[in-house]
Amino acid sequence: MxxxxxxxxxxxxxxxxxxTIVLDVPDWPGHLAGxxxxxxxxxxxxxxxxxxxxxxxxxxxxxxxxxxxxxxxxPGGEVSPYLVExxxxxxxxxxxxxxxxxxxxxxxxxxxxxxxxxxSGVVPLRAMLRAHAVAGTTPVRLxxxxxxxxxxxxxxxxxxxxxxxxxDVRLVYTREAPAGExxxxxxxxxxxxxxxxxxxxxxxTYVCGPTPFVETVANLLVAAGHDPARVRTERFGPTGGPR
Amino acid sequence: xxxxxxxxxxxxxxGADLPPGQYLTHEFPVLSAGPTPQILTDHWEFTVTTxxxxxxxxxxxxxxxxxxxxxxxxxxxxxxxxKLQTTWKGVSLDTLLAxxxxxxxxxxxxxxxxxxxxxxxxxxxxxxxxxxxxxxxxPLHAEHGGPARLLVPxxxxxxxxxxxxxxxxxxxxxxxxWETAGYHEYGDPWKxxxxxxx
Ligand SMILES: Cc1cc2nc3c(=O)[nH]c(=O)nc-3n(C[C@H](O)[C@H](O)[C@H](O)COP(=O)(O)OP(=O)(O)OC[C@H]3O[C@@H](n4cnc5c(N)ncnc54)[C@H](O)[C@@H]3O)c2cc1C
Numbered sequence: 372m373x374x375x376x377x378x379x380x381x382x383x384x385x386x387x388x389x390x391t392i393v394l395d396v397p398d399w400p401g402h403l404a405g406x407x408x409x410x411x412x413x414x415x416x417x418x419x420x421x422x423x424x425x426x427x428x429x430x431x432x433x434x435x436x437x438x439x440x441x442x443x444x445x446p447g448g449e450v451s452p453y454l455v456e457x458x459x460x461x462x463x464x465x466x467x468x469x470x471x472x473x474x475x476x477x478x479x480x481x482x483x484x485x486x487x488x489x490x491s492g493v494v495p496l497r498a499m500l501r502a503h504a505v506a507g508t509t510p511v512r513l514x515x516x517x518x519x520x521x522x523x524x525x526x527x528x529x530x531x532x533x534x535x536x537x538x539d540v541r542l543v544y545t546r547e548a549p550a551g552e553x554x555x556x557x558x559x560x561x562x563x564x565x566x567x568x569x570x571x572x573x574x575x576t577y578v579c580g581p582t583p584f585v586e587t588v589a590n591l592l593v594a595a596g597h598d599p600a601r602v603r604t605e606r607f608g609p610t611g612g613p614r
Numbered sequence: 615x616x617x618x619x620x621x622x623x624x625x626x627x628x629g630a631d632l633p634p635g636q637y638l639t640h641e642f643p644v645l646s647a648g649p650t651p652q653i654l655t656d657h658w659e660f661t662v663t664t665x666x667x668x669x670x671x672x673x674x675x676x677x678x679x680x681x682x683x684x685x686x687x688x689x690x691x692x693x694x695x696x697k698l699q700t701t702w703k704g705v706s707l708d709t710l711l712a713x714x715x716x717x718x719x720x721x722x723x724x725x726x727x728x729x730x731x732x733x734x735x736x737x738x739x740x741x742x743x744x745x746x747x748x749x750x751x752x753p754l755h756a757e758h759g760g761p762a763r764l765l766v767p768x769x770x771x772x773x774x775x776x777x778x779x780x781x782x783x784x785x786x787x788x789x790x791x792w793e794t795a796g797y798h799e800y801g802d803p804w805k806x807x808x809x810x811x812x
Contacts, residue, residue: 449624453621463619582643590649
């Protein structure tokens with residue numbers, strides 16, 4: 372797997388601090404929903420920094436050469452502020468991927484799917500929702516934890532998906548909820564009990580987000596009787612991140 | 615040197631001698647593929663199975679009765695953080711394997727929870743690896759692999775299997791969990807062996 376140069380075809384501001392970058396990648400081999408790629412930045416003098424980003428879009432077909440990333444800006448971060456604030460349409464961007472074969476959903480996989488995301492952890496889950504909309508037949512649910520209504524990434528996309536019978540979307544607000552939503556607080560045992568698929572449903576659960584979020588949710592799932600082997604996690608590294 | 619990213623300057627300046635592509639962190643990030651297994655030391659057991667099927671076993675009391683070492687090493691995660699001068703306590707694999715009869719070249723580490731990772735046996739010997747059960751003077755927390763994990767600091771940290779429960783020795787090299795999922799079979803941070811083929 373070697374580095375290749377992609378071109379920024381479009382950018383979309385998702386929230387005040389997150390944006391989606393549409394990349395044109397001439398020789399993209401395709402990917403599975405949930406995989407990530409590495410982005411490498413090089414300064415004038417050759418200094419380099421790389422980070423991993425989940426692929427937000429599903430692999431549509433072999434004729435399409437665009438993929439999407441969604442990056443949440445981490446204050447004081449080295450790479451994410453550049454991707455969110457500096458990179459612009461027409462710029463080149465070095466990438467390498469796709470990578471990862473565990474935190475993935477495949478259409479031929481049996482059983483319902485429970486997705487649980489915190490903050491930018493929704494990115495690979497969105498790829499799974501998109502892939503599922505094309506090829507999935509089993510039920511899928513998304514439980515998405517955000518700070519406040521303005522922090523929701525993919526608002527219109529999620530509304531559209533939620534309108535379909537196959538997908539159930541539930542938002543959890545940790546700091547501030549919209550009018551008519553009384554609950555403010557983190558995901559806890561009650562909420563898992565109420566909104567997540569049950570162990571006996573035979574669901575595979577995908578949990579993604581900042582490390583403490585994933586740790587808490589995965590522990591709650593196991594305590595609720597879920598088989599650890601059916602709980603897949605992806606932790607977004609050292610960042611305290613949004614939750 | 616590839617393409618320049620217009621307007622990118624970078625943070626730089628940790629001053630530390632890190633493997634290429636790594637940055638310094640003072641936190642202790644957690645990365646694993648599933649929920650954190652909660653293993654009680656009462657139930658903990660470590661086995662070494664040789665290529666002929668012979669088994670050697672240690673329970674918690676047996677492990678902690680062995681001579682332990684204080685280890686201070688830099689660690690490097692494939693997700694690009696490095697942490698310097700981390701301190702551990704544990705039993706050297708030289709001690710554990712001293713009486714094990716084997717001519718095997720490879721080891722597969724197995725963990726509670728089902729995780730596996732492969733290593734050349736040579737990389738586990740000669741003071742290069744430990745079964746660690748203390749971090750920074752305290753019992754190793756479950757989220758960092760407690761009660762005990764493999765510690766192989768000279769390779770990317772995914773080789774330092776958390777919640778380790780055994781080694782299976784073999785003449786041929788099989789691939790472990792991440793190695794099967796596209797990561798490098800060996801994982802030398804100084805050579806940036808992240809993905810298969812690097
Ligand atoms: C498999 C995977 C997939 C991912 N997918 C996504 C995704 O889809 N979207 C997304 O937004 N993120 C994703 N991430 C996280 C992403 O890779 C980066 O970690 C994130 O963007 C932060 O990078 P950064 O360079 O901006 O911050 P960093 O420079 O890495 O800093 C992170 C934090 O640590 C502090 N810090 C660390 N080192 C120093 C230092 N030397 N000096 C000062 N402060 C320091 C920073 O202040 C900041 O708070 C993913 C991570 C992984 C592992």
